[in-house]
Amino acid sequence: xxxxxxxxxxxxxxxxxxxxxxxxxxxxxxxxxxxxxxxxxxxxxxxxxxxxxxxxxxxxxxxxxxxxxxxxxxxxxxxxxxxxxxxxxxxxxxxxxxxxxxxxxxxxxxxxxxxxxxxxxxxxxxxxxxxxxxxxxxxxxxxxxxxxxxxxxxxxxxxxxxxxxxxxxxxxxxxxxxxxxxxxxxxxxxxxxxxxxxxxxxxxxxxxxxxxxxxxxxxxxxxxx
Amino acid sequence: xxxxxxxxxxxxxxxxxxxxxxxxxxxxxxxxxxxxxxxxxxxxxxxxxxxxxxxxxxxxxxxxxxxxxxxxxxxxxxxxxxxxxxxxxxxxxxxxxxxxxxxxxxxxxxxxxxxxxxxxxxxxxxxxxxxxxxxxxxxxxxxxxxxxxxxxxxxxxxxxxxxxxxxxxxxxxxxxxxxxxxxxxxxxxxxxxxxxxxxxxxxxxxxxxxxxxxxxxxxxxxxxxxxxxxxxxxxxxxxxxxxxxxxxxxxxxxxxxxxxxxxxxxxxxxxxxxxxxxxxxxxxxxxxxxxxxxxxxxxxx
Numbered sequence: 179x180x181x182x183x184x185x186x187x188x189x190x191x192x193x194x195x196x197x198x199x200x201x202x203x204x205x206x207x208x209x210x211x212x213x214x215x216x217x218x219x220x221x222x223x224x225x226x227x228x229x230x231x232x233x234x235x236x237x238x239x240x241x242x243x244x245x246x247x248x249x250x251x252x253x254x255x256x257x258x259x260x261x262x263x264x265x266x267x268x269x270x271x272x273x274x275x276x277x278x279x280x281x282x283x284x285x286x287x288x289x290x291x292x293x294x295x296x297x298x299x300x301x302x303x304x305x306x307x308x309x310x311x312x313x314x315x316x317x318x319x320x321x322x323x324x325x326x327x328x329x330x331x332x333x334x335x336x337x338x339x340x341x342x343x344x345x346x347x348x349x350x351x352x353x354x355x356x357x358x359x360x361x362x363x364x365x366x367x368x369x370x371x372x373x374x375x376x377x378x379x380x381x382x383x384x385x386x387x388x389x390x391x392x393x394x395x396x397x398x399x400x401x402x403x
Numbered sequence: 404x405x406x407x408x409x410x411x412x413x414x415x416x417x418x419x420x421x422x423x424x425x426x427x428x429x430x431x432x433x434x435x436x437x438x439x440x441x442x443x444x445x446x447x448x449x450x451x452x453x454x455x456x457x458x459x460x461x462x463x464x465x466x467x468x469x470x471x472x473x474x475x476x477x478x479x480x481x482x483x484x485x486x487x488x489x490x491x492x493x494x495x496x497x498x499x500x501x502x503x504x505x506x507x508x509x510x511x512x513x514x515x516x517x518x519x520x521x522x523x524x525x526x527x528x529x530x531x532x533x534x535x536x537x538x539x540x541x542x543x544x545x546x547x548x549x550x551x552x553x554x555x556x557x558x559x560x561x562x563x564x565x566x567x568x569x570x571x572x573x574x575x576x577x578x579x580x581x582x583x584x585x586x587x588x589x590x591x592x593x594x595x596x597x598x599x600x601x602x603x604x605x606x607x608x609x610x611x612x613x614x615x616x617x618x619x620x621x622x623x624x625x626x627x628x629x630x631x632x633x634x635x636x637x638x639x640x641x642x643x644x645x646x647x648x649x650x651x652x653x654x655x656x657x658x659x660x661x662x663x664x665x666x667x668x669x670x671x672x673x674x675x676x677x678x679x680x681x682x683x684x685x686x687x688x689x690x691x692x693x694x695x696x697x698x699x700x701x702x703x704x
Contacts, residue, residue, distance in 0.1 A: 205467040207460065207467070210463050214456060214459060214460070218451055219449055219450075223445070223448065226449065227445075238459065241455070241462075245462045245463045307444045327423070328445075331423060332445055334446075336424075355423055356416055356420070359414060359423070359438065362438060362441060363414050363435070363438045366437040
């Protein structure tokens with residue numbers, strides 16, 4: 179059984195992925211398929227944190243951009259992950275602009291709806307947390323923090339590459355990621371009953387969340403230019 | 404747990420950085436357990452839509468057909484539509500049909516339990532709930548060797564489907580604790596990745612270092628778990644996962660792939676030195692090696 183697990187969990191090395199990308203660039207479809215299967219699930223996860231249930235559609239759009247521009251890409255596996263994330267991010271931000279408002283996920287509702295057993299209710303809820311719920315929780319952070327966390331944890335990018343995707347300085351992205359974790363820790367570390375306030379807090383601090391669109395685009399300038 | 408203190412205040416910067424790169428701080432289980440669990444869950448690959456893959460592969464074929472190197476790749480232009488139906492396209496079409504059959508075949512196999520369900524992750528609930536198939540990760544030999552470029556063979560079985568999470572492996576003949584059973588596959592992934600000179604995913608490393616009680620203990624923990632899971636018997640930390648391996652090769656827990664590990668005789672590592680332009684792209688934000696910039700600009704403005 180082990181192999182299947184390895185395949186599912188393991189991550190292609192940068193070298194492997196870079197090699198596959200290069201072959202894909204030369205028209206090798208099998209290599210491209212390997213690249214897709216390696217990167218796509220992580221891209222979907224990243225975008226799920228940004229656009230919720232539309233992630234599949236938006237990621238799909240992004241792949242068409244990737245296919246179109248692949249011949250111009252140069253770099254190894256990590257660089258490809260970063261590039262793919264950048265392309266997907268553009269698509270996601272476009273999407274968010276189109277729909278004008280960040281989706282309200284229900285992750286927190288679902289989690290807090292778990293029956294509360296004194297003592298370990300939080301543990302129970304988190305024990306069964308689904309990937310979608312986890313991503314949605316992260317996605318409810320201020321966008322800057324959410325993206326920093328998602329790029330590191332979901333896409334597995336290193337800090338400098340995450341910074342490049344976001345078009346920001348590595349230090350700023352590191353700080354954002356740390357703040358994001360801190361905030362997550364505060365919210366899940368307290369009793370379930372405190373999810374509510376935590377969320378309100380975020381909404382009243384909506385300046386954060388609202389900065390998503392414009393601020394995100396601003397950040398893009400660095401990547402684009 | 405019932406105190407209303409804010410634990411976030413206790414999250415030190417280096418703990419945060421460790422978490423972000425997939426290590427669970429060893430002694431901080433109580434403080435960070437929830438956060439670790441959240442990040443592990445977030446790091447699981449999501450199941451993906453097969454039709455999306457087919458569509459993208461189709462687009463890839465069209466682009467390839469239209470933009471062969473000889474035909475002068477058109478910069479900026481989006482050659483998504485091929486001008487004429489070339490032989491190549493016809494071949495591609497045939498390939499697509501074959502792929503579709505392969506897909507359905509795999510789906511059937513998965514339904515019948517011959518393969519891990521391709522669109523269902525073991526334990527975690529997902530958006531597209533799969534039929535209640537018990538994931539039967541049959542014999543080690545049943546799946547292709549982990550090293551091969553698995554998915555490239557055209558079978559979607561190797562794709563992401565996430566997560567051998569906790570309750571996923573009923574067929575493990577492990578006599579140890581439930582947790583060890585769960586972590587058996589993770590350990591195999593971990594050691595396998597180490598042998599191939601790279602790291603297991605963040606999700607794996609987080610879980611294992613938590614289970615082992617610290618990053619530094621993961622090696623010995625996994626050696627024990629894998630040893631216990633050996634079908635023949637539970638004697639000693641013997642590697643079960645791959646024929647060519649010793650699970651104790653340096654797993655380079657947090658840092659970059661250790662050169663030592665890349666010497667492992669894996670079939671797919673050949674390109675370890677193949678990082679052409681890049682390696683640097685990841686390290687340096689220098690504009691000269693910025694594929695992201697050059698590649699995304701044109702169609703985005």
